[in-house]
Amino acid sequence: MTFSRHVKIAPSILSADFANFGQEIQAIEAQGADWVHVDVMDGHFVPNLTFGPPAVKAFRPHVNTVMDVHLMITPVDPYIDAYAEAGADILTAHQEAGPHIHRTLQAIRGAGMKAGVALNPATPAEAISHLLDLTDLVCVMTVNPGFGGQRFIDMTQKIRTLREMIGDRPIHIEIDGGVDPTTAPLVVDAGADVLVAGSAVFRGGSVDKPEVYGENIAAIRRAAEGARIAA
């Protein structure tokens, strides 16, 4: 994975058809997805429960781009090896998931994956100032985690601060929650390069109508790249 800051669209399969994950993953990649965002929820760190390592392992053969696994779980450390074995390319843990995020990021990289740290809306950018050399991706939550289809919470000031802190380090700024053609330009203008989108990609489409996914992805990308040109 060579580092670049060009805009990437990472559809979240939380909004996909839970009875057809393999087909849905193939469909979004065929329709232009740059990464596949996989939302793992434990019903404890967040009030929702999705899937664990066996499911992520089953998704792997269908993913030809990047499997970007977002852990909304606590604790994280006991499961790192299982997600490495399942084939996660990027494994993102929440800064709020426990007292030792520094050790968690070391362990994620030690298991051979790119290390991501996610910040809930209430967590300031400065929370990662001692983690910059251990991080490959910062995931800025623009909703309170647990569900798709929620309203966007404006975090553009936090994104600008992070962009300053990161400088030219090869660290992605990923935005997660409520991203659509209206909010995408705001966060890209502030410095983001990876846009997670669930409902804005899957709405109106299906495994029988995957072209709708392509139209939705293209609309987000067009809006985002418009912000880059305007910058």
Ligand code: DX5
């Ligand atoms: C929320 C998840 C997000 C969510 C995005 O806890 O981390 O990835 O699936 O869904 P939308 O784009 O619909 O807000």
Ligand code: ZN
């Ligand atoms: Zn997510």
